[in-house]
Amino acid sequence: MNVIQINGGVCAPLGFKAAGIHCGIRKNKIKKDFALIVSDVNASAAGVFTQNLVKGAPVVLSKQHLASGYAQAIICNSGNANTCNANGMQIAEEMCKLVERVSGIKSDDVLVASTGVIGQTLDIAPMANSIDELYANLGDNSQDAAQAIMTTDTVEKSVAVQFNLGNKVCKIGAIAKGVGMVCPNMATNLIFITTDVAITPTLLQKALSSDVKSSFNMVSVDGDQSTNDTCVILANGLAANEIIDSENAHYKAFKKALNYCTVKLSKMIARDGEGATKLIECKVTGANSVKQARNVAKTVIKSSLFKAAMFGADANWGRVLCAIGYSGENVDVTKIDVEFQSKSGNLPVCENGFGIEFSEDKAKKVLSEEEVKVNINLKIGKSKASAWGCDLTYDYVKINGDYRT
Amino acid sequence: MNVIQINGGVCAPLGFKAAGIHCGIRKNKIKKDFALIVSDVNASAAGVFTQNLVKGAPVVLSKQHLASGYAQAIICNSGNANTCNANGMQIAEEMCKLVERVSGIKSDDVLVASTGVIGQTLDIAPMANSIDELYANLGDNSQDAAQAIMTTDTVEKSVAVQFNLGNKVCKIGAIAKGVGMVCPNMATNLIFITTDVAITPTLLQKALSSDVKSSFNMVSVDGDQSTNDTCVILANGLAANEIIDSENAHYKAFKKALNYCTVKLSKMIARDGEGATKLIECKVTGANSVKQARNVAKTVIKSSLFKAAMFGADANWGRVLCAIGYSGENVDVTKIDVEFQSKSGNLPVCENGFGIEFSEDKAKKVLSEEEVKVNINLKIGKSKASAWGCDLTYDYVKINGDYRT
Secondary structure, three states, X not given: OOOEEOOOHHHOOOOEEEEEEOOOOOOOOOOOOEEEEEEXXXXXXXXXXXXXXXXXXXXXXXXXXXXXXXXXXXXXXXOOOOOOOOOHHHHHHHHHHHHHHHHOOOHHHEEEEEEOOOOOOOOOHHHHHHHHHHHHOOEEOHHHHHHHOOOOOOOOEEEEEEEEEOOEEEEEEEEEEOOOOOOOOOOOOEEEEEEOOOEOHHXXXXXXXXXHHHXXXXXXXXXXXXXXXXXXXXXXXOOOOOOEOOOOHHHHHHHHHHHHHHHHHHHHHHHOOOOOOOEEEEEEEEEOOHHHHXXXXXXXXXOHHHHHHHHXXXXXXXXXXXXXXXXXXXXXXXXXXXXXXXXXXEEEEEEOOEEOOOOHHHHHHHHOOOEEEEEEEOOOOOEEEEEEEEOOOHHHHHHHXXXXX | XXXXXXXXXXXXXXXXXXXXXXXXXXXXXXXOOEEEEEEEEEEEEEEEEOOOOOOOHXXXXXXXXXXXXXXXXXXXXXXXXXXXXXXXXXXXXXXXXXXXXXXXXXXHHEEEEEEOOOOOXXXXXXXXXXXXXXXXXXXXXXXXXHHHOOXXXXXXXXXXXXXXXXXXXXXXXXXEXXXXXXXXXXXXXXXEEEEOOOEOHHHHHHHHHHHHXXXXXXXXXXXXXXXXXXXXXXXXXXXXXXXXXXXXXXXXXXHXXXXXXXXXXXXXXXXXXXXOOOEEEEEEEEEOOHHHHHHHHXXXXXXXHHHHHHHOOOOOOHHHHHHHHOOOOOOOHHHOEEEEEEOOEEEEEEEOOEEOOOOXXXXXXXXXXXXXXXXXXXXXXXXXXXXXXXXXXXXXXXXXXXXXX
16 A cells, blocks of 8 residues: 655645634744644544643543544644643633634534643633634644644644545645653644544544554653643544444554654654754664563663763764663663664664774764664564654753743 | 761771772873772671663672672772673773782772773773772872762762761761762662771661662662662771661661761762752652652652753743653642742742742742752652752753763
8 A cells, every 4th residue: 555645734634624823822923822623524533642640621621522432623722731720621611612602513522732831821812812713714724733733843743645545545634743841651742633534433543542652652852741742633534435443454554654644743743852953763673572672762762861972973872772771671781783873874883782893983974964863683582663852952951941931 | 866977088987098099091181080998807898789781890790799798998990881891890800809919808809880981991901000009099088089980070079977876986988979870760870888887788788778769769860870870888897886787776876877978979969960050859748658759759850841940940830740740650639739949938839739829030039049949748648758850951961962082
């Protein structure tokens, strides 16, 4: 099956419209802060959410609204996380009711998300005053929506693909925001996915839950896990494929296309990590199990010392071994091979747990590229996994040293 | 019982001498890199070591030498961790034999430690050529030894105390290096403790193992766990107190004095964290268990986002709640109180899980001090714990972006 990347973001699949405007939650008037995604018809819906015990009110409410297995719209604001404040649930409910008021979609069929500062009261007024404008803007405006959910993101994150199920052309589109508080545990910050595939809610949830383990769960920017992580998908069935109601070949094809989108977004999120100058991919092979490969890859990609070395283009592979050592996985240190890789070439640095000689000049060259891989071969099994992250930079500290005020 | 702080470091207790010189492992000739601590008589000995699966050769050898329960000397180099290199064990053994050669102390009774870059071959020659000079320098030179074990430490770390057991005056002295790869799991980097207390090896080990849980295990600089963490103690009995061979009142008094030293060093290590501008103490009260209190305190002190906010003197308490939420502890978010505290005053910022109003001016003032506490009351129990860390700064990134070359 061919998966072809196309334009259009969340509006690429049939029957989806989007909008994004500035409503006034953010002080900066050129920054959009209010987004809406609507399906023409009610859709199968699924989601994965933060496992943080401190959950944003929108997370709690969206979970409730997903219980039916169906939803038709997603509303989201940036600039305020609507979390750890006294009236969060009330505001989240009012946001859904605003959508009902303008669209007629039942508020129970609206999913809601918020992102921004924790612990400040979110005023409904700017959103209430702007909901008509937001609704009027609905159209082929995925980019506006993608911009409206950004916080410290420097670029909007969007992807869409096309593929066939039987003789039907199907599409998946997605937008995301990432950047800070991004940790490899459950979905990453906000990800909104649309598709015109016909699939039952049960299998949609199964596909999404399985997918995030190899995509968004493998991304780390700073190891902090957000209170508002939300990844939801709406599948409205307008592609008119035979409905996927079992784990058949079409289910597998859908999962493959979905994973194409989620891995693309994962890399974009990692690459745009707060202050990041480069995308780091940690690829672990030769593991005893996928779980082991994932855990080793995540531990390395999270190490502050390793991330700082990547910023400095310093081939300090000892920090890679060190991180593997505290991953909690029972590996054989005397078998581990490590190499760095980028478009400037491959640089083996460690063989069977011991350092091997390499050219410092070549190391600088390989590590100075914008995309760097660290390949770890544990040589004890056949399983593999990849994790994505970024370097730790002065700018990460700067961005987070004074984010709130 | 009174514990009185005194001078002298590891040479404060009776019968201990120390030395620290430059032998040539480090390129910078004004940086000492070779240290020796010797007891006049064989001593009860105990240690706690890194739990990293990747262990430095000196860690492996020191554990073997501790198996007897006795030791008489500690030898240490900085500038090279003697880890993940082909002949690490051989070099570690040769270091112990150098001590035997000059002192007559059996190499089995020598503990060995190394700190510095991982994965590079350590040459015995500079140490072999300088062991006579090092031995000749043995004396009341705790400060030299403390300097010789430093890596990116900006100040040497030393403490000593005096206390009574019955009618005998007893002393404990200690030196430490910390700074990078400091994580709340087992002992922190290198800590060498001396005491003239008479105590059996079994109880000495028990006291040390118990102590680190509330001291060095509660320190985090960057969440990375070193391959070479070593905390060892020699107790030579020259204070002539009645030997401690049960968990009696003298054992408790000894533990109290030991904890005074280890907490002092823990704070020094945190305060001198790589690039740190301030010491952060996270104090958790009202927990269900000490384990819970410790885990919450450690999770908060490790959060990159919280640490960056402390650097920026930004009272972003949402990040404190967020970290508590992903600590894995089953707390009641709606009960949590948070306040910041420094010598400029107390600043309550969160009550029962919700934000409360505070003056931004006062917040800046409180958080701009060099020692800042974040007090968390979980209000679900009576247990408490403290953890120590530092802010995340530009300089952390700078120091670690190009450490190796």
